[in-house]
Amino acid sequence: MPILWLTVIVLALAALGYVIGRRRALASGDGRIRNLHSLPSYYGSYVAMMTGVPAISLMLLWLLAQPFWVNSAVLADLPVSAVADGSSSSLVMSDVRRLADGLDRAVAQGVMTEADIDAMGSDLSGIRTRLGNVGVALGSDVSTDILTSAQDYRTKAATGRLVMSILVLAVAIVGFGWAYQRTHKDFRARNVVERGIRYVLIAAACIAILTTIGIVLSLVFNAIAFFRVYPASDFFFSLTWSPSFGGGSELGILPLLWGTFYISIIALLVAVPIGLFSAIYLAEYAGPKVRGVAKPLLEVLAGIPTIVYGLFALLTVGPFLLGIFGPDGVGWMQAGTAVITAGLVMGIMLIPFVSSLSDDIINAVPQALRDGSYGLGATKSETIRQVILPAALPGIVGAILLAASRAIGETMIVVLGAGAAARLDLNPFEAMTTVTAKIVSQLTGDADFSSPEALVAFALGMTLFIVTLGLNVFALYIVRKYREQYE
Known part of the structure; x- marks a missing residue:
């Protein structure tokens, strides 16, 4: 399922949860706000929050982790002959991802179908011709091993997206049902919602801090790699x-x-x-x-x-x-x-x-x-x-x-x-x-x-x-x- 549609479905469930949660709270208080512990909007917000926040968080974490898993899995299955010419594994994986993206574009534009890709197998010349129709040019160094790895990459990525969609929808539905059951006039919805908002704000601050740390670490590690192959004294004191x-x-x-x-x-x-x-x-x-x-x-x-x-x-x-x-x-x-x-x-x-x-x-x-x-x-x-x-x-x-x-x-x-x-x-x-x-x-x-x-x-x-x-x-x-x- 496309990410956009998955997000829309989760947000629609959250909006539905807000309306139903608010109505259930009012019904449990005989329609009187004074009988409720919190305002009706807090009950609706609680159901919406428990429906959307865990599901969206899982989707974001999955989208961050899946590329690492797919890359490592494809690289582990990569034939030895694909890197036997001295090319680094990162360059080979770049070709694999580029070819996989080209195949996805060809399918999206109707130039090829999944059945065509399966039928062509390792016919690199045929796929090269088809991809040329969608503006994807393959270098002469792209081999059949890279084509096989690209097809494996697409398969694993599609499987990951399918599993993610199922889990995200399951978490959203479970959160919806659990929050709906807890919604009644004596439930302290305001306290829970405000605590949840505080956690969301803390998470946003942590993301900003972790992003800064990630930027610094990426510079530090690569700078250390540079100074291992080039003298620091020449770098800082040379005039040329x-x-x-x-x-x-x-x-x-x-x-x-x-x-x-x-x-x-x-x-x-x-x-x-x-x-x-x-x-x-x-x-x-x-x-x-x-x-x-x-x-x-x-x-x-x-x-x-x-x-x-x-x-x-x-x-x-x-x-x-x-x-x-x-x-x-x-x-x-x-x-x-x-x-x-x-x-x-x-x-x-x-x-x-x-x-x-x-x-x-x-x-x-x-x-x-x-x-x-x-x-x-x-x-x-x-x-x-x-x-x-x-x-x-x-x-x-x-x-x-x-x-x-x-x-x-x-x-x-x-x-x-x-x-x-x-x-x-x-x-x-x-x-x-x-x-x-x-x-x-x-x-x-x-x-x-x-x-x-x-x-x-x-x-x-x-x-x-x-x-x-x-x-x-x-x-x-x-x-x-x-x-x-x-x-």
Whole structure:
């Protein structure tokens, strides 16, 4: 049964349980709410919760666990000849899954039927032709062993889905019947429902925490695998970044870190003054009508996709700067892709981050401080310079650090606006690159995933994660200190 239909059936049973549970509770109390321990909606919610939550939870857990089980089962049955040519098992399983998905698409589009697949057996050429009709191209290295494994993969996956559907529906029906039997006027439905909601909220928080832990562990384990095949001293202290997928790579991170921080500094030099001055104007000078229009328009910049900023850097800012500083102008700039191009566009992107956070922080400064300054004869500008900004300084610094962490993690603007050269240079009109851009390039292509040239992306990601985490923790510490002072 498709996942969508299974979900719809479970939700329909839960909705039916809500209506029936509510009616049963009212009937047991002779139709009077005062005779019930809880409101009628709690009884209906209890039946709906016991019907839907366990069933949906089982379905989600099954969907998470089934791919691991199917992969391990198919891999255990994989013929030795399928990996005898030196290919890794992960690459072979990737071909198996791709072929299985192609067969599923062919069946879904009516190009093939299950009977056709069974009748063709190991006829790889026939299946290759059929799959070509649905846009699935098979490489020449796909063998009959992989075809057999793909058919086995589909069989096990279909069996898993069937068993999951039966179990999920059984759990939903059992939960429905058990909750319905317990629903009467003396049942403490409110207590149970509120406890259940608390458990759901705890589970949601745990999922967020476990997701973070999973991301960190995936980086850590792959970074450890990289440092087993490449010296950590060369990675952290080498001044050369020159990957070579044929061997003999020099993978020093220092040029990438320099490009990352250089572009981020230029971006902050653009974003901090403009964003801070905008925040001061909106908070202290602008009237309600101007503020109501200007603030949303300013925050629109935060909603523009970064790929659009990258295209803006590539097609507009780069050629504009090249016309001024290029060979026809000053002669400092040789191409539109440069540090200054990416830094300017990234600074424009960061303006709403600095402006909005600083605006909220300035508005949070107690009005009593302003009134006291005015009472002592200070002008408005003097009050802003000598009272409001010093009082709001910790929060403003926190906003700047959060914007800095956002700049360090940016990718698309750098890829399209800064170029791809990894160098240690002070010239802002030269092309450079960043850690994030190299992570993308190292994981793009057909390189062996176990090679240092591919695994280095995880070491780069781990380093960048530690840097941005430190900035975020420092920024949150400053903001928290600010809040404790004025709230």
